[in-house]
Amino acid sequence: MQDWGLARTLKPGYRALFYGPPGTGKTLTATLIGQAAQVDVYRIDLSMVVSKYIGETEKNLARVFDQAQSRRWVLFFDEADALFGKRNSNNQSANDQHANQEIAYLLQRVEDFPGTVILASNLRSNIDEAFARRFQSMIYFPLPDAEQRLRLWRGMLAPQRLSAEVKLDEIAERYELSGGAIANVLRYAALLALRRHSEQISAAELRQGLVKELRKEGRTL
Ligand SMILES: Nc1ncnc2c1ncn2[C@@H]1O[C@H](COP(=O)(O)OP(=O)(O)OP(=O)(O)O)[C@@H](O)[C@H]1O
Ligand SMILES: [Mg+2]
Structure with a gap:
């Protein structure tokens, strides 16, 4: 100056x-x-x-x-x-x-x-x-696009913790969620998996997490 x-x-x-x-x-x-x-x-x-x-x-x-x-x-x-x-x-x-x-x-x-x-x-x-x-x-700070959402999904969870049946690219494409919302879904699904003493999040558990998060925003699956 x-x-x-x-x-x-x-x-x-x-x-x-x-x-x-x-x-x-x-x-x-x-x-x-x-x-x-x-x-x-x-x-x-x-x-x-x-x-x-x-x-x-x-x-x-x-x-x-x-x-x-x-x-x-x-x-x-x-x-x-x-x-x-x-x-x-x-x-x-x-x-x-x-x-x-x-x-x-x-x-x-x-x-x-x-x-x-x-x-x-x-x-x-x-x-x-x-x-x-x-x-x-x-x-x-815009909402992430599909490609960015996929990076967020992938970056937040160790890959071996996700059941092989889960197609993250489809999920990323389909659900318009913020990074914060994706983190919430994963937290909820991880707790469900832990409760049944599983090493992995199943597709059904991830889906439950998605339902819960989307409902908060007044949306449905
Ligand atoms: N671009 C991003 N890259 C990586 N992680 C992200 C990104 N956006 C959000 N997240 C994840 O989502 C969480 C919530 O984000 P953050 O609290 O920074 O959002 P915010 O914009 O401050 O939201 P709010 O307006 O509700 O305060 C972060 O802690 C992080 O885990
Ligand atoms: Mg904030």
């Missing part, structure tokens, strides 16, 4: 927004970035922070920002939808007003933070232009 003469114009720090459907790897990526850059990532779940503990929030946040600055943490605000949702609403209960105030405070701190800040959110539509301007990058 100094050498290039940009310090007068640009604020220090870098702000990135990760957005996209649930289970597409936003949280995972934020942690991996910390690993790759050899820095600690401090995760704050905003759905827990905003408006729950009125008054305390600003104090707590101030402490986090101060610490993060001195220790060179990456600040990661997960589930940041709480930030985008309420800001413009006109419903002015005392609670909402307070939440709005906290959000304004938080945005200011995010903007002034001289290090790296990552925010993760499911919603794009709520993010207005004024907000978008504050991010140096906005990165969309």
